[in-house]
Amino acid sequence: MLVTELLAHFRNIIPAFLIFTFSIAAQSYPDSKVDELLRKGIDKIINQQYEDAKEIFSELDKIRSDIPLGKIYLAATEIAKSYDYESPFNDKLITEYLESAKAISKKLIEKENKNIWNKYFLALTEGYIAYYDAIRGSWLQAISTGLNSISLFENILEEDSSFHDAYIAIGTFKYWKSAKTEFLNWLPFIDDEKDLGIKFLLFAVNNSSYNYHLAVNSLIWIYIDQKRFGDAIELAQKALSKYPDSRIFRWGLARAYEDIDTEKSIKEYLKVLNSYPASLKSNKVNEVTLKHIIAQQYYKIGKKSEAKKFCEEILSVKDYSDFEKDKLDKRLKRVKTLYKELISY
Secondary structure (H helix, E strand, C coil): CHHHHHHHHHHCCCCCCCCCCCCCCCCCCCCHHHHHHHHHHHHHHHCCCHHHHHHHHHHHHHHCCCCCHHHHHHHHHHHHHHHHHCCCCCHHHHHHHHHHHHHHHHHHHHHCCCCHHHHHHHHHHHHHHHHHHHHCCCHHHHHHHHHHHHHHHHHHHHHCCCCCHHHHHHHHHHHHHHHCCHHHCCCCCCCCCHHHHHHHHHHHHHHCCCCHHHHHHHHHHHHHHCCCHHHHHHHHHHHHHHCCCCHHHHHHHHHHHCCCCHHHHHHHHHHHHCCCCCCCCCCHHHHHHHHHHHHHHHHHCCCHHHHHHHHHHHHCCCCCCHHHHHHHHHHHHHHHHHHHHHHCC
């Protein structure tokens, strides 16, 4: 269901009635220790406590090496950390975790193909592989693997319609597939499934799941896409009341405010900028990206001196690594263009 995280592409790429608690009917793995470690570890990822998350998922992998959940979420933690910090991926380690998880999942299905959790393991692994391919630019491979994941999740729902996690990947896929192919909706074999996608995501959040935070994040960006900024803001604020330190939700809140309250948007972007740990060896990609966005927001409301200040801060940054240069090349050109316009006044 990291297919859901493809929405994070809309970062550079859920109304008030949603309840952010685990319901009585929440989907739970039958081993209580596994369930406990999963929930604790996922909470650590949401709060960007990556080293703590690794310890928890390493323990899970140690005590239940017969199932792939520990390896899946060790990969997820590595991906989340690198994506959040805009640092190079540990490709060898991530690939090792995911390929091992895939092999274990397939063996479990061969051994017990009626066990829905075994099918979930494979669907989840395929989803993470697809997401990882996508954020590295391997789009054709990501689409192929992503479709495999969606098909597996759909098979799970055919067997058990209450398997809440499956709705997140399918709902996200249905919405964005329709949103990005609207120009084809006049064709008889192309259905508009945006509303159905939203319903699936709402169901997942209302009924809870291990990855319900991904459903929340997906819906925030879907509401932004639909220009339902009030709904996006209300939902993001609900999420932040539970996870106040989470950049994933605060970034969505900041983007939602852009179109209705620019000053608040700037404040939220500044909170994101100031939330990164001082221990980071380099945070230049995030620093430049966020300061550029803030400069653009100041420019939009006519505060050109503030916009100029942030551009100057960006242009004073030196000694970019090759990775950072590649990430920031186009953005730095836009910063220079904005700065030239500002100094012409």
